[in-house]
Amino acid sequence: xxxxxxxxxxxxxxxxxxxxFRDFNVDKARSRLAMIDxxxxxxxxxxxxxxxxxxxxAEWIRTGRNTDRVVMxxxxxxxxxxSPNTHRGIAAxxxxxxxxxxxxxxxxxxxxxxxxxxLQDCIEGYETLLRDGVKxxxxxxxxxxxxxxxxxxxxxxxxxxxxPLPAGAFALSPCTDMSLEEGGARMAMxxxxxxxxxxxxxxxxxxRLLYTGGNxxxxxxxxxxxxxxxxxxxxxxxxxxxxxxxxxxxxxLFADKARAAGVDAEVEVWEGQPHVWHVMPFPEANQAxxxxxxxxxxxxx
Amino acid sequence: MKNRTHTVRExxxxxxxxxxxxxxxxxxxxxxxxxxxxxxxxxxxxVLPLFAEAxxxxxxxxxxxxxxxxxxxxxxxxxxxxxxxxxxxxxxQEHGGTAYAGxxxxxxxxxxxxxxxxxxxxxxxxxxxxxxxRSMRSHIAQEEDLLYSQVWIELxxxxxxxxxxxxxxxxxxxxxxxxKYPLLVRYVSEGRTRSDVTTESSPxxxxxxxxxxxxxxxxxxxAVIDRTMSRQRKEACxxxxxxxxxxxxxxxxxxxxxxxxxxxxxxxxxxxxxxWFREWNALYSRSxxxxxxxxx
Numbered sequence: 386x387x388x389x390x391x392x393x394x395x396x397x398x399x400x401x402x403x404x405x406f407r408d409f410n411v412d413k414a415r416s417r418l419a420m421i422d423x424x425x426x427x428x429x430x431x432x433x434x435x436x437x438x439x440x441x442x443a444e445w446i447r448t449g450r451n452t453d454r455v456v457m458x459x460x461x462x463x464x465x466x467x468s469p470n471t472h473r474g475i476a477a478x479x480x481x482x483x484x485x486x487x488x489x490x491x492x493x494x495x496x497x498x499x500x501x502x503x504l505q506d507c508i509e510g511y512e513t514l515l516r517d518g519v520k521x522x523x524x525x526x527x528x529x530x531x532x533x534x535x536x537x538x539x540x541x542x543x544x545x546x547x548x549p550l551p552a553g554a555f556a557l558s559p560c561t562d563m564s565l566e567e568g569g570a571r572m573a574m575x576x577x578x579x580x581x582x583x584x585x586x587x588x589x590x591x592x593r594l595l596y597t598g599g600n601x602x603x604x605x606x607x608x609x610x611x612x613x614x615x616x617x618x619x620x621x622x623x624x625x626x627x628x629x630x631x632x633x634x635x636x637x638l639f640a641d642k643a644r645a646a647g648v649d650a651e652v653e654v655w656e657g658q659p660h661v662w663h664v665m666p667f668p669e670a671n672q673a674x675x676x677x678x679x680x681x682x683x684x685x686x
Numbered sequence: 687m688k689n690r691t692h693t694v695r696e697x698x699x700x701x702x703x704x705x706x707x708x709x710x711x712x713x714x715x716x717x718x719x720x721x722x723x724x725x726x727x728x729x730x731x732x733v734l735p736l737f738a739e740a741x742x743x744x745x746x747x748x749x750x751x752x753x754x755x756x757x758x759x760x761x762x763x764x765x766x767x768x769x770x771x772x773x774x775x776x777x778x779q780e781h782g783g784t785a786y787a788g789x790x791x792x793x794x795x796x797x798x799x800x801x802x803x804x805x806x807x808x809x810x811x812x813x814x815x816x817x818x819x820r821s822m823r824s825h826i827a828q829e830e831d832l833l834y835s836q837v838w839i840e841l842x843x844x845x846x847x848x849x850x851x852x853x854x855x856x857x858x859x860x861x862x863x864x865x866k867y868p869l870l871v872r873y874v875s876e877g878r879t880r881s882d883v884t885t886e887s888s889p890x891x892x893x894x895x896x897x898x899x900x901x902x903x904x905x906x907x908x909a910v911i912d913r914t915m916s917r918q919r920k921e922a923c924x925x926x927x928x929x930x931x932x933x934x935x936x937x938x939x940x941x942x943x944x945x946x947x948x949x950x951x952x953x954x955x956x957x958x959x960x961x962w963f964r965e966w967n968a969l970y971s972r973s974x975x976x977x978x979x980x981x982x
Binding site: 484679 | 709713721831832835883884
């Protein structure tokens with residue numbers, strides 16, 4: 386049974402999301418999200434430093450603790466939206482829970498920069514860490530929602546390029562298959578999950594097609610839909626997904642496929658939680674960060 | 687001198703790495719507690735034996751192997767560095783607290799296994815386990831932040847040689863202890879693909895959750911009605927417009943022509959009125975600005 390806070394705030398979040406995605410249009414959604422993001426206070430107890438990459442911005446979120454562990458975090462936002470304060474908050478919680486410094490990579494967004502621009506920025510973020518002298522064994526990659534998709538796609542691209550893989554990777558409520566064909570939860574959650582109920586089927590506004598530049602063929606590419614790729618040889622993975630979101634099947638299928646390919650993959654299905662509940666002040670969010678901290682500590686002892 | 691420092695660092699890193707790997711093992715157990723503690727309340731027989739092994743492992747392994755190695759190190763650090771002495775002392779004292787809490791949990795597990803039907807005991811155990819996991823996480827984070835990162839600076843080669851000599855015990859989980867902890871060894875070695883995580887609930891929370899669900903259903907229902915009415919209104923308007931456009935102009939329907947002509951006139955009138963209003967407004971604005979100027 387989800388906590389009282391979770392049940393109350395999930396409803397509010399649902400209304401906020403409906404407001405953002407109402408009459409979906411990228412410009413309107415961005416300005417609505419910016420308004421909501423302004424209400425989010427900047428995280429306390431961390432230092433934020435700019436660290437620009439060649440084609441996008443990035444930020445270090447540091448707790449000031451003595452640590453050589455690094456998490457490269459990729460914020461979500463349906464590949465087209467961004468709410469920096471919200472993700473600074475996630476990065477700060479993660480930094481505290483896992484005793485790490487977090488590099489928040491603000492990869493380029495669609496539709497201005499369609500696939501694979503965002504993915505290239507994520508790879509560049511990882512390469513920058515290596516160039517800065519961070520060992521792969523001290524790096525964990527993670528992201529939420531679209532950022533989770535990019536985190537998994539980055540792993541596939543690094544493996545295919547014979548680059549050293551990070552020590553682990555996690556994805557929070559990730560979209561692992563853009564074609565959205567897999568999974569019975571998609572229909573079961575149709576009425577609850579606005580990610581599909583509000584925007585699906587509108588070719589001019591579907592974020593997936595905006596991300597792929599209108600090219601539906603790209604949806605099947607493993608770097609866009611990691612579930613469709615070969616998952617052998619990946620690093621340990623942790624997926625966390627809410628039990629009340631339609632992406633739940635995508636996460637469990639991904640973990641099953643990864644485990645069948647010999648990867649140490651786990652998925653946590655959190656009862657009654659909405660999409661990326663980590664951003665909310667729920668007890669469940671804090672517990673989820675505790676588990677992420679445990680995971681990072683396991684990957685980078 | 688440089689080589690000597692490097693060797694000291696390598697030695698210290700090896701020692702500290704071993705302790706960090708212990709923390710990594712504990713983290714796996716702590717995650718298990720976080721995921722499954724609530725299952726103790728509803729299905730104790732599924733997880734109670736595993737928890738009994740997990741707590742026994744954490745308490746015994748820490749007491750026998752991990753904490754003594756840390757305490758040797760902390761005590762040397764405390765002697766060498768005044769700034770770290772207080773933190774070293776506090777963290778070493780917390781080991782005693784962890785051992786006590788672990789033994790209490792073991793007693794509670796024993797009690798619950800003897801009286802499995804007692805829900806209050808199971809809830810107390812679940813809460814105790816979660817509290818234990820929280821305090822261990824916080825303790826581990828402080829150790830890593832405050833002391834582990836500093837020890838190689840503070841301790842000499844001789845200190846490390848002494849420490850390594852003192853710490854010769856074995857990790858019970860790594861060295862054929864599958865007979866003592868069979869469930870835990872299996873859990874750690876096999877892992878699980880999927881874990882369903884449930885969290886603490888209360889009667890008030892459940893009642894509120896149920897009420898929220900009903901309100902949510904009502905809101906969803908109202909939204910559906912709203913969408914349906916809006917769609918039907920649009921469809922009705924479109925149908926009316928289509929019917930009017932399709933209406934044949936025949937002499938018998940002279941009144942309709944009059945209506946059309948009237949509507950057209952009304953439209954022209956409205957356009958003229960808007961035009962006049964804009965001009966008048968522009969004029970008024972100018973004169974208003976002028977009148978606001980003093981003595982203009």
